[in-house]
Amino acid sequence: MKNCYLGIDIGSISTKGVIIDENNNIIKSEYIWTEANPIKAVKKLIENLKNNLDKNIVIKGIGTTGSARKLIGLLLDANVIKNEITAHAVGTLNFYPECKTILEIGGQDSKIILINNGIITDYAMNTLCAAGTGAFLSSQAKRLKIKIEDFGKLALKSNNPVKIAARCTVFAESDLVHKAQLGYKIEDIVAGLSKSIVLNYLNNVGKGKKIKPPIVFQGGVSKNIGVVKYFKEILKEDIIVDSNSHLMGAIGIAILAKNKNNKIYDLNIKDIKFETKGMECNKCPNNCEILKIYKDEKLIDAFGSKCNREIKN
Amino acid sequence: MAKIKIGIPRSLFYYYYKDIWKYFFDEFNIELIISPPTNKTIMENGIKFSIDEMCVSMKNYIGHVYYLLDKCDYILIPRISNYGNDNQTCTNFLATYDIINNIFDTKILNYNINLENNETEEKGLIKIVTDFGYSKEYAKKAYKNAIKKVKQKNDKLIKDNIKKLDSEKTKILLIGHPYNLYDNLIGKEIIKYIELNDTEIIYSDLFHKDITNTLSKKLSYSLYFKYNKENIGSIPLVEDKIDGIIFISTFPCSPDSLVNELMFRKLKKPYLNLIIDDLNSMTGIETRIESFIDIIKGGVINE
Incomplete structure (x- = not known):
């Protein structure tokens, strides 16, 4: 066993x-x-x-x-x-115990984690705005009719990335449309987008943080070689991207x-019926949005209630 | 004579003056109607009647006033300008009376606190009851008694707060305005979640105000916001005994955005800054609090 x-x-x-x-x-x-x-x-x-x-x-x-x-x-x-x-x-330190900075860009959020002697000392996460995350890249790839997998390769072909506003995706998108209509080459636009992601990240999440090497870059966007290239260029440091960078979490x-093991799991969940039901509780003026979770039609838990009122089927 | 009903919105001023109001007006034939803890309906009404630029706490206040409109004879709204030259308050505390007066057609009881102009709380409250026909002497005595009771109650709260510093648990200093920290919708869920992570919370507002006010000079000499000075003055008082600091403010609070930012540059202990707006999801906040507590507990990685 x-x-x-x-x-x-x-x-x-x-x-x-x-x-x-x-x-x-x-x-x-x-x-x-x-x-x-x-x-x-x-x-x-x-x-x-x-x-x-x-x-x-x-x-x-x-x-x-x-x-x-x-x-x-x-x-x-x-x-x-x-x-x-x-x-x-924890995942990253397992492979890179020396690591001092973790850059992470995922689908909806991005974060920076600073580590000293194997202990997290600081972190920042994007707030309300999802600018400069994977979701933005993939929606723009769709607009440009490029497969997201080819995005990075195309960016590397460019010698002259166009300038794209790096603060807000709404402006970035209008910049992009404008540059396309002016007749810029598609690889220059793609490269400009990749660069804007990096600038946006460093201006928002990375603002005021001391980025020290070794730097590990992960999350889905780390698979984009264009973005990696501009991180290297702008930070003037080597960027480590592990082949399992998407799996670190x-x-x-x-x-x-x-470290907390205590029982044996059988992993037979295929035939178990899980269902969630959203509802608004109207029993008090809070009108809590409650999510009820059913396992084989039996209520096992509910989230979202502000009080301790018992929630029934 | 029927009891006079005075409405008190459970927001802003309430969290600073609830005790003095209660103990003072109890001495007269006056009933205080306090709006219920904030719920979604109250907040939504507040947002409906306010302009976009107001902070969430002010919008909340307006919602509470709306709730009280048909339930009382008067609404009590002080106009607080300053407690002396270097103890100004947020402009909302100065403007609320006039804002409410403009939004709603209702009777308002008002007094000014403006120490630069020699207008005190005592004079204001006494004027309100003498206008209702009570004698000045009786009112003066009532105020004196009320102040004594308030002091007794506060001393106990402060003692309990200081006692928490001896706790074995991870200790977090929570800095924020009481009208945010203790509000049912703004701060309560957050505090509940912090406590869930096996921590002891020390509240920045539960110290002797004159001590914290003076101590704030250790961090900055030039600040003149009374409430912020009292909040941050708790830092030099307890920084050696705590593990981390969490700031809670509402968007867009101007004194907080200045003072808290200044503090971040002077702190020795780790901190987390939470800015709350009228979003209603806790998920993002939970992620941040949990990882912050992981950091200050420090042991997670090497477990």
Whole structure:
């Protein structure tokens, strides 16, 4: 028998899962789109992970992180549910114990984590605005009719990136349309966009933070070689992008789950019916928006209530 | 004679003056009608009647006034200008009376606090009750008694707050205006969540105001916002005994945006700044608080 641990990072755009062993080696990993349905995505993810998995492996701990961590943690009965900042730092430090700065750009949010001697000392996250995140890049790629996978390669072809406003995506988009109509080459526009992502990140999330090497760049956008190039150029430092950079959150939470293991999980969730129902409670003037979660038609939990009123079916 | 009903909105001034009002007006044939803890309906009404540029707390206040309109004879709204030259208050505290007077057609009881002009709380409150026909001597005595009771109550709260500094748990100094911290919709959920993470909260407003006011000079000599000085004065008082500081303010608060930003440059302890607007999702706030507490507990990574 081999004890293993499952870490799941459910982001706004993609869902990531890894199985690690006692020594933090990755046994299996999976990366799929969330498609705004975290429950369905996690069911699919677990089926994929179970496929061809060594029969000797027993899952002794499950951790969830990412924006849907609470919901999925409840469904899987996870033993650790933690925020993505801690999870990312733990995952990254496992591979790069010397790391001092983590840059992370995901689908909807971006963060910077500063580390000193293996302890997080500071972090920042984007606030209301999703400017300069993966969602913006992919919507612009769609507008330009480019596959997001080819985006980085195309950016590298350019020698003369166009200047695009780096503060706000609304202005960035109108800049982009304007430059396209003037007749700039598509690779220059794509390169300009990649550069604007970097500038936006450094001006918003990275504002006032001392970025010290070694720097590790991760999150979905780290797969974009154009963005990596401009980070290197602007920070004048080497940027480390791990081949598993998109999985760091999931690995981190799996490691945290390992340290708290206590039971055996069977991972048979495919046939269990999970359902969520949103409702507005009108019992007091707060009108709380309540989300009720059903497992096989039995209410197991509810989120969103401001008071302790018992919520029934 | 039927009791006079005075309405008190449970926002802004309420959190500074609730005790003195209660103990003072209790001595007369006056009933205080206090609006309920903020709920969504109150906040939504507040937003409806205010202009966009007002801060969330002010919008909230307007919602509370709206709630009280048909439930009382008068609404009590002081006009607070300053407590002396270097103790000014936020312009909202000065302007609320006139703002409400312009928005709603209602009877307002008003007194001024403007120490530069020798207008005190005592004079103001006594004038209100003498206008209702009570004698000046009786009113003076009532005020004196009320002040004594307020002091007793505050001393106890302060003692309890200071006692928390001996706690074994992770200690967090929470800095914010009481009308945000204790508001049912703005601060309560946040405080609940911080406590859930096995921490002890020390409140910046539960210290002797004259001590914190003076101590704030250690951090800045030139600040003149009374309420902010009292909040940040708690930092030099307890910084050695706490693990981290959380600032809570509402958007867009002008004294906070200046003073808190200045503090960030002078702090020795880790801090987290939370700015609340009228969004109603806690998810983002929970992520930030949880990771901040992970950091100050420091042990998560090496567990």
